[in-house]
Amino acid sequence: MTLLLPPTSEVPVPKFNMADLTARLLAPGKPQEAQQQSSPALNPPDAPEAHEEVRERRRAYQRPAGHPSRQERAQARALAQQYRDYAEAWYQALRAWDMREVKIPYSFHYEPGESDLDFLTLGSNVRTPTRYLQTPAGEFTEGEVGVVITTMSRAPLVEQMQLGKMLDKLRHTPDTTPVSLLREDGRWHQNRERVARYAVAVLTLAVQLRDEGAEGPLRYAKAVLAGAH
Structure with a gap:
């Protein structure tokens, strides 16, 4: 058969x-x-x-084991773009150093009935100005941002110190820094290593200021910097 x-x-x-x-x-x-x-x-x-x-x-x-699918690649590209945009937002906030000044009444606290403390109330109605820096994660006082930058620029680790000096330059002499980290199409600037280093600097500052939303973009920026060497 x-x-x-x-x-x-x-x-x-x-x-x-x-x-x-x-x-x-x-x-x-x-x-x-x-x-x-x-x-x-x-x-x-x-x-x-x-x-x-x-x-x-x-x-x-036929797709090799571990090889991402087309949908996974598209999702990764979208996430990378979000991370670049977040780094750019922090970069521009520090480069512009846009401040909002608020005058808050300042007074001393004392317990009623205590003697010889009248002098502590002198000037209690004086309004002291507090300046707030506008960032993608909300407002931070100029003082706390400045303290973090100063601490980074004086860190014993060379890499941390360099990042702090870059932030100091971005704050005081922005004309010597890149106008933007990104091109018009949203990709990194052609000087990839330089802008990736600035992205790491601003996102490190953001994490130091307890911005949890900067943690993912910081890991991504570090990976980009490592690949740009």
Whole structure:
């Protein structure tokens, strides 16, 4: 008796890839299901929908283990753009050093009935100005931002000290710093290493000021700087 097999052109047979097969077998789910996906030729399709399913399985099968999908790459690009935009926002805030001044009444506190403390109330109605720096994470007093920059510029670690000096330059002589970290299309400036270093500087300051939203962008900027060397 002669067995009739379906034409091989109807069933595309994927190339064997041990790494991908191992990843599929170790992935959560039914081992039998993974085994069937790795051998579509054992289950020849008999309908157009089955042909499309086989093609989808083949595309998934041929992607190397650990290689991101098209959707994952798109998500990574979008996240990287968000991180660059956040670094740029902090950079421009420090470069412009936009301050808001608030005058707050200042007075001494004392317990009623205490003697010889009348002099403490002198000048209690004087309004003392407090200056606030506008940042992507909200307002910070000029004093606390300045203290962090000074501490960084005097740090014993050379790398931290250099970042502090860059921030000091950004604050006092902005004309000597890049106008922007990014190009018009949102990607890094052509001098990638320099702007990535400034991004690390401003985001390090942001983290020092307890801006949790700067932690992800800082890790990304450090990775960019490491790759730019």
